[in-house]
Amino acid sequence: MDIKPYKIPQSVLVVIYREDGQVLLLRRTIAAPGGEPFWQSVTGSKDSEDEDWRETAAREVLEETGIDALAPGCQLIDWELENVYAIYPEWQHRYAPGVWHNQEHVFGLRVPSYMAVHLNPREHTAHDWHDWRDAAQRCFSSSNAEAILLLPRFEPALAQSQQKP
Numbered sequence: 001m002d003i004k005p006y007k008i009p010q011s012v013l014v015v016i017y018r019e020d021g022q023v024l025l026l027r028r029t030i031a032a033p034g035g036e037p038f039w040q041s042v043t044g045s046k047d048s049e050d051e052d053w054r055e056t057a058a059r060e061v062l063e064e065t066g067i068d069a070l071a072p073g074c075q076l077i078d079w080e081l082e083n084v085y086a087i088y089p090e091w092q093h094r095y096a097p098g099v100w101h102n103q104e105h106v107f108g109l110r111v112p113s114y115m116a117v118h119l120n121p122r123e124h125t126a127h128d129w130h131d132w133r134d135a136a137q138r139c140f141s142s143s144n145a146e147a148i149l150l151l152p153r154f155e156p157a158l159a160q161s162q163q164k165p
Contacts, residue, residue: 066118
């Protein structure tokens, strides 16, 4: 019997977006704790305590979407934001006894409009591109929604379009 190691309570959240403000959302294979569809950006835990945040972000993006975050035309940006949140009781068994909170480091990944998405079917059943404001409303996770709403801070063209009447 294989024993899975406990998840490290340090993860990344990567908001993947295009220059026009379209944000990629992925629907998880499992429902949200309330049973509703679970839409999110790319998330994932470190593989080891010493794995660099940027390495974790690039690896998770590749595993979940097939996108090489370091490819020409892509720009992986550390937003230098962190969230700490309580781990849902439904997922507590994945972590070591006594671990109740996760530290999440936030990145943005701007991709070209022609970038293809190839989902990992073990993790996600669908993907879709949405205007960033609509994407924030569709996210299950409040920290994910809040990160998406910060997109104009990191994409100046979106901030300027917000100011137009």
